[in-house]
Amino acid sequence: MSPVDASPYDESGPLVRPYFLAGGRSRPARTDLELITLVVSVTEQIRETVSPEHARIVRLCREPCSVAEVSALTNLPLMVVKVLLSDLIDRGYLIHRSPPSTTEIPSRELLQAVLDGIRRL
Template identity: 45%
Template sequence: MAAPEREPWLDAAAGRLVRPYTVCEGRTRPSAAFDLLTLVMATGRGPRAQLGPEHARVLRLCGGPVSVAEIAAHVRLPAVITKVVLSDLVDCGAVTARDPTPRVQGPGRSDRDLLEAVLHGLRTRL
């Protein structure tokens, strides 16, 4: 993961000079479904539309699978704003998003079965 770069819109005394809601043009809801553990990764295709500097910073962080929470921490934006920026990048084809663990349910398998297997494994180790 690339190191966070110095922000030109940050003043040590005043704080962030550009308010977070201006980054996403006042939008508060992403067009794609994300949670904090959603993994995003760059597709290698550049955005079809001209996007802002925050979009470019987020896109640079997406070289490998990285979580929404991790991206938000690196760009120092609230998670909801980061989700809106990421949804813009998904919409233009620059990144893909997926759940961190695909849920594969086989016949007869349930979350309870999994939890009981974990509990059994922990008991045998202790």
């Protein structure tokens, strides 16, 4: 099994509690990490001592991955992954792109056009 495939879980459950992996934190420092936010490594060289989970995420993100993908590939809870990603972004190992946030509700005409397009499929 490669280091990327290693998991802190086995059949009996987690070997290390999630709050320990996140350094006792339950919320990430960044609030802009959504499920579909893309993260990618900007370097392969880790210049400091980081946890195995941090290093694993940097290796996984050589190609752009969504936050949800990172959680699934590492088999870690989403909130733990967000904390770890937040750490790596703040340290300069990863960059991220979040989708534009919109607060406006789509018009009825737009929704109808989408529905009509789906029906034509």
